[in-house]
Amino acid sequence: MMDSPTKFYYIGVDVGTGSARAALVDDDGNILAESTNATQTYRLESDSRIFEQSTTDIWSQIKLAITQVVAASKVDPSLIKGLGFDATCSLAVTDFNGQPIAVTPQPSSSSSEWGPGERNVILWADHRAEEEAALINSTGSKVLNYVGKTMSLEMEIPKILWLKKHMPDELFRQCMFFDLPDYLTYKATGSLARSNCSLVCKCSYVPPGVDGSELGWQPDFFEQIGLGEMVKDDFKQLGGVPGRNGIVLTAGQPVGDGLTEEIAAELGLLPGTAVGSALIDAYAGWVGTVAAPATNPFSESNNHPSLISSQNRLAAIAGTSTCYCVQSPSGILVDGVWGPYKHAVFPGLWMNEGGQSSTGQLIDFIIDTHPAAPALRTLASETNRSPFQVLHDKIDSLASDAGLSHASLLTKDLFIYPDFHGNRSPLADSTMRGSITGLRLDRSLTDLALKYYATLEAIALQTRHIVEAMNAKGHQIDSIYMSGGHVKNPVFMQLIADVCGMPVQLPFSSSASVVAGSAILGRFAADVKDPHGSGASGESAPKERTRIEDQKTAEESSFKYKDHLWDLMVRMTKPGTLVFPQKDEKLRRLLDVKYKIFRESIEIQRRWKGMVAEVTN
Template sequence: MSKGPHYIGIDVGTGSARAALLDISGKIIADSTHETRTWRDTRDHRIFEQSTTDIWASICQCVRDVLSESGVPPEDVKGVGVDATCSLAVTDEHGGPVCVTGGKECGGQGERNIILWADHRAEEEALLINSTGSKVLDYVGGTMSLEMEIPKILWLKKHMPASEFAKCMFFDLPDFLTYRLTGSLARSNCSLVCKCSFVPVGVEGSEGWNAQFLSQIGLDDVVQQGYEQIGGTSGKNGMVLTAGQAVGTGLSAQAAKELGLMAGTTVGSAVIDAYAGWIGTVAGRFTQGSGGELSPQPKLRDSRGRLAAIAGTSTCHIVQSEQGVFVPGVWGPYKNAVFPGWWMNEGGQSSTGQLIDFMIKTHPAYEELKKLAEERKTNIFDVLASTLDDLKKEAGTTSLTYLTKDLHFYPDLHGNRSPLADPRMRGSIVGLALDSGLGDLALKFNVTLEAIALQTRHIIEEMNVHGHKIDSIYMSGSQAKNAALMQLLADVCDVPVILPHSPSAAVVVGAAMLGRFAAEVGARTGDLKTHEEAERVSEQTKEDLWQIMIDMTQPGKQVAPSSSPADKKLLDAKYHIFRQAIDIQRSWRKLMEEAAK
């Protein structure tokens, strides 16, 4: 059994909940994952719904699993940190689930009480919001995404009985989880600033919530209730905490019983899952040179050039700066999202891992691919790699880029999050042949990876043009295991890609770091009772959080750009075509809209 203090990280992703038990060095002692359920609507592809009841049950099972597997007694767990997807959780005044499904059930009791981040039902509401020209839009890249919480709350206002809407509490999912853990209604800067149109007090005269904006779009009743439904006002009827600050008095007796932990165990203020990935990677060192020596220990200021790419179902691209950087089509700048006084920008691709799966599974040769993987006792990606090697030999080339030079894919099948901020963008492919075989599937798989890398370059270029100086990509998430994609990212973006020690665990490790920070800082400062006290302590202890990130991030490795001059020329040409595809699609859309009038 591992000795010393331990910390638990809880991560709720799109399709699963996970808990990991870590020691003070960041080593994972025990780890458990359980699937969570997502409901889709066969009549409406925009709908994605989940359940807080289902997610909480999975979390409890995961935590009990890691305690059982590790043999660590509950009293040795000193802190719990949490992250989750930026999905809208809707409850009644007592935390019970309120149904978000369209139709007569909306607003009643029902398990389906989460509108998942990927849900795109609120398109009209987002259009209305973006027509206001409100100052709050400047802090989401100029355009509020329909994936954010305010459009979804407005959709519920329109579809739910007024009497039921008035009784609802609305949480970004990370904040719901700290509420469920502690009973405290304190919200996180990360969730409020990044997803709920909250601009920190003092930023260009902001008072936090913008009453004029909310009233203008039809949420005046939320304003009249003192914003209590969405977190209240700091210093009056609410508390806003920066990442990892201790929430309330720790685990409630009921939550502790269900998790198998001790009541009062410190719980850190949560972050959105992508930001936990940033926390779990950007302070990391990596091996370099032939001798395998470690890179220097980074300072907080070094985070400025390090883009964290958190790549699973979708991909988020997060970079920090000391001053607010305004990038059209890129979310932010978000002040205090993790570190007090620092700003974050967040780019993103709505569908990447999901896109790869879709392109493979919808191809006519998918069944053949699965059969070959079974026969060879391997996985489908090894078969695809082998098939591409065979195709290169047949073509007399060593270059995958050359192999797909006449096949071009634009990847926004689920709309564009960044840097176009256009949910109406759709995918396109040019260079189709009358071929439905395994070779064709392998080529389309490769060109999908190319498209993801090309779009990442587009996002990075827009960030750099407007003031960032990105010099490296710090990866995490399931896609970091895709060696071909990692090399493409390095080659296409012309920067090194840093892979963490355990790519799939970086997010949950980031959450555990917040648990440690809450426990250690909370032991020194005691309970935070006022917003002013929380702000003062946050500023005083930010270097403590950075040091914990350094101490608990185990060394990773570097993937350097390696494309040949010929491949670089091909990739640059593909990028030019990629940018042209955007202009062509938009011009075609305009032509058809005019024709349809």
């Protein structure tokens, strides 16, 4: 009788806007244990644009989550072979020893001073860098061709430029700047290697060979916007120039020599445990969803999807905000949609990323600011239901009492335009604002339920706007693969399918798709770093150890093993559930009209702003 092969395990870590989550998975992607811990966000009463976090707080919650899943799973740490990270695209600032530098002045006994401080992360949602983004967008630099022609104030270079303008010069020169996913791999391994995902998506990096780019970084652009000292220092503050004083890796490639002894001891894992090059959380969601088996009558995809078939699948990662990621064989420029980003996940392939700055945040805002919010919470508590279930039960009751076939008929005279926090895609206009048309003198729970439902409709209509903008430029999206907290809302998921006219795939686990994507990165890193020690198998699997010490090795290894990463995605992503558009012609016509009204809301807002500007400027 032959011994069964040893099972190995991998940990994924996802740092979202408000939490740090860890999951421990086996070779086949089965989740053995999960843990989630809240992280803290700091606001300023005097400036609503400010959102700050702390790498110290984030790391402490990561450490707690990892130790909890290892303890809960009872897996021997020697069998845990890889660790992968993803995080929000927030800017982490440290000195060259990795110690945190505060991103706003810290109060002292007599005044406020710049310097060391725990609040060293400018969260993605922070909008302080509006003037700096406007300056960047006025340059006409070619870097703008790879962010949909408009750089968002949520990206890292506008925020770094804001710090340059406000920090003392000497302190600014002492700073290292990380997109948060790269900070986490630095913390874990001590390696300054950066991820292609973070650099191309958020740091104005254009990979060598693209559009005449030689260094990846564009010296003329940095000189033009006032960051010329970075050019003189070979971009050391941003991780360096690949092939000269830095290394840039694609998704999941092993970082450095794995976990340092100090960090391994903190986490209860073994020194040298492989750590995969990280991804921004949205892209980890893409990794954790788009390879799922699915039979889709709208496309030729089947239960064994190919890497090339991923171009038809839009990954929507929906939480506080929503990101929409799609891969393509060639770079497609979509105005107002970020990208095209080469090598963002797979070497040689391109990604575009659309987004809505506020979705879960908007839903909460609509509920929390309504006069009936206290009554909603009281009723939810008294009836042992969630507030959302109370609202959906109310909507169902209203539709039934009115004899209506669909809840969208309840809101036929109520229209919400959802850009309360500006528009990320496809308008790329942070000055856009929300609006509500059809208000009544009504403070009741019924009115709250209708406004809540109209908000879901508005988010779904904007999803259609983003998909149409992408497809108009050459994408071939025919299905949406969801992950994130919104997938728990079946009414919302059906609305997106109906409004967009395409199937929506819900993930196997509503809570773990993104963190499962990070676990796949950890598995890939282990297979590349030590294929014999990790039990790597399959035709595409590495056959020999790879230690990435220079850019040449990194790039050769990246292309050599890209098929293995896709094979792991197929193997470790569980099948989900498809939600199809309803075959209801009356509903389709109504939603088409609402979409027309949605588009006109944009034109009206811009026209009104122009009219006011004429008499006030």
